[in-house]
Amino acid sequence: MEQDGLVEYHPTNDDLEATHRVLKYIKDKTEKKMNDKSRPLDWTFFFGISDALFVAWSMAAIPQHAWIVYMANAFVIFGFRFRNIMTPKSMFIAPGAPREKLVRLFYVFEFCYFANFFGVLVVIVLVCDPAFMTDRMADVLFCAGFGIACGPLLWAVVLFGNKFLFHDVDNTVSILIHLSPSLVMYSFRWKYEEIQAYWPYLFHRLSEEAFDRMSQQDLFISAAAFYMAWFFPYCTWLLFHGQSLPRNREFDLKCCRLNPRGETPYDTCFHFNMRDNFNGQFLIVRILKKSREELNRKRREHDFSKTEILIYSCGHAAIVLTLIPLSALCFHSKDLHGALVGLISLYAIYKGSLSYQKSIACNEEMERQVALFSIA
Numbered sequence: 001m002e003q004d005g006l007v008e009y010h011p012t013n014d015d016l017e018a019t020h021r022v023l024k025y026i027k028d029k030t031e032k033k034m035n036d037k038s039r040p041l042d043w044t045f046f047f048g049i050s051d052a053l054f055v056a057w058s059m060a061a062i063p064q065h066a067w068i069v070y071m072a073n074a075f076v077i078f079g080f081r082f083r084n085i086m087t088p089k090s091m092f093i094a095p096g097a098p099r100e101k102l103v104r105l106f107y108v109f110e111f112c113y114f115a116n117f118f119g120v121l122v123v124i125v126l127v128c129d130p131a132f133m134t135d136r137m138a139d140v141l142f143c144a145g146f147g148i149a150c151g152p153l154l155w156a157v158v159l160f161g162n163k164f165l166f167h168d169v170d171n172t173v174s175i176l177i178h179l180s181p182s183l184v185m186y187s188f189r190w191k192y193e194e195i196q197a198y199w200p201y202l203f204h205r206l207s208e209e210a211f212d213r214m215s216q217q218d219l220f221i222s223a224a225a226f227y228m229a230w231f232f233p234y235c236t237w238l239l240f241h242g243q244s245l246p247r248n249r250e251f252d253l254k255c256c257r258l259n260p261r262g263e264t265p266y267d268t269c270f271h272f273n274m275r276d277n278f279n280g281q282f283l284i285v286r287i288l289k290k291s292r293e294e295l296n297r298k299r300r301e302h303d304f305s306k307t308e309i310l311i312y313s314c315g316h317a318a319i320v321l322t323l324i325p326l327s328a329l330c331f332h333s334k335d336l337h338g339a340l341v342g343l344i345s346l347y348a349i350y351k352g353s354l355s356y357q358k359s360i361a362c363n364e365e366m367e368r369q370v371a372l373f374s375i376a
Contacts, residue, residue, distance in 0.1 A: 018176030028225035050076075059183055060275070064194040065353075066187035067123055070180050074120055081173045082108075086256065088264035091312050092275060093298035102246060103258045103266035109237070110157060110269045111185045114230050115148050127202050132284070140222045143214055146189070147223025149181030151327035152320045161318075164352035175348060182330070182341050190334045214326040223324045229316070235313045239306050242268045246302035270312060277300055283312055 051073065054081040058069045075270040085104040095102050107113070122141050125133065156162070156178045165171040176243060187195065245251065245266045259265060263363065284295040288308065298304055330337035 007190065017101050039263065044169060045167040046225065048168075050372055052164065053178070055183070059187070063187045063191035064198040067192075070184045071120055071123060071175055073180065076153075077169070077173055077176050078116075078163075079263075080169045084169055086258055086259070091267065091272075094275070094296040097296075097300045100246075101264045104263050104267050105253070105256070106242065106245065106266055106273075107272070109234055111227070111230055111234070111316075112153060112177045114234075115153060115226075116181065118226070119145055119149070119181055122288055123145050123184075128203070129202075133205070134154065135205055137212070139210060139214060139218065142188070142206060142219045143222035144226040145325045146174060146182070146185050146331060147324050148187045148226060149218040149327070149328040150340075151223065151324040152227075153178050154182040154340065154344060155326065161351055162348050163355055164349045166352075166353060169354075179341070179348070182337075185330070186337055189331065190337065208211050214331075216238060216331075217323070219327055219331060220324055223327070224321055227324075231313070231317055235310075236269065237315070238270055239309055241304065243269065244302070244310060246271050270309060271302060271304070271311070274304060276313075283308065283315075289312065300360075318369065323338050 055069060055073070059066060062069075062375040085107055088103050089100040090099045091102045108117075122145055126138065126141070143154070157175070160174065160178070162174045162178055163171050164175060188203075189211065192203075192206060192208070192211075196207075245268055247265065249259070249265050251266065252262075274283070280295055280299065284290050284298065285292055288311075330340060
């Protein structure tokens with residue numbers, strides 16, 4: 001019987017028995033893995049949820065130390081992240097194409113990483129207060145940090161659909177680099193008295209007088225200049241070197257030796273985003289009016305043109321420069337700053353809970369199917 005293009009199928013007893021054996025095998029393997037006491041404990045989930053709770057507690061109980069918590073988090077979690085991205089990972093390339101092992105080391109060239117690395121450096125500079133530091137320089141650095149942290153980085157949580165997945169280092173890093181900087185800026189902007197009281201010899205160039213002389217124009221110009229200082233070198237590198245990296249099996253960094261046999265080429269964030277259904281189809285199919293078959297060919301062969309890279313890069317710049325002015329909302333209103341950070345954090349928790357819910361639902365459905373096939 002055929003209805004709406006679907007053919008009704010009546011499984012035989014042999015089919016039911018075979019399906020039952022497969023489902024039971026998967027269930028038994030899962031239970032064995034979960035109950036194996038000799039298996040080393042995976043501490044990732046424990047540390048992930050403990051770290052999230054500690055950050056939330058520190059923002060309420062010790063806001064004067066939020067910058068230390070951020071820097072400690074950055075050093076630890078970035079260490080795990082570097083370990084992961086230096087290990088070749090099997091990556092989805094295109095529908096119907098075999099997966100490829102790629103090294104993701106150059107992901108750290110992306111702007112969000114660069115902004116966090118620079119943010120840690122700025123905090124260190126403000127703490128050390130070197131001889132070359134002036135009040136004007138401190139104002140510019142703070143405006144750049146605030147404009148980026150409470151603009152593009154904060155809203156990237158929503159744009160990228162970041163999730164609180166405590167067992168996943170990559171997702172934890174995404175939350176850190178996008179959400180944590182705005183928390184640090186909240187403590188500097190609205191809890192400065194506590195910071196100054198506990199650290200009287202640090203950050204003395206930041207004060208209520210300094211905040212009063214900072215304008216929306218200062219926020220935008222400083223943050224935009226900082227972004228452009230990254231944009232032009234990165235775009236040049238991507239056009240003349242990064243463009244061919246995933247298909248260049250002969251390239252390797254001599255200091256790292258991550259592609260010694262020519263089997264694990266290097267990847268870039270641009271190529272990774274082009275494999276995403278939304279980003280790839282939006283740029284190649286909707287904007288450049290090319291077919292999906294051509295998009296999949298480009299994905300398989302890693303054959304994206306300089307024009308496509310330029311359009312992608314200009315789109316990235318347009319989004320960032322559009323989001324920077326939103327940081328002024330946080331700069332002038334403590335309540336709005338706290339509300340935005342809270343709501344975006346809840347969004348990330350909601351996205352993570354959906355992932356966990358799907359995983360639990362799949363396990364429950366598998367157990368139900370095993371029981372049904374056992375009865376049948």
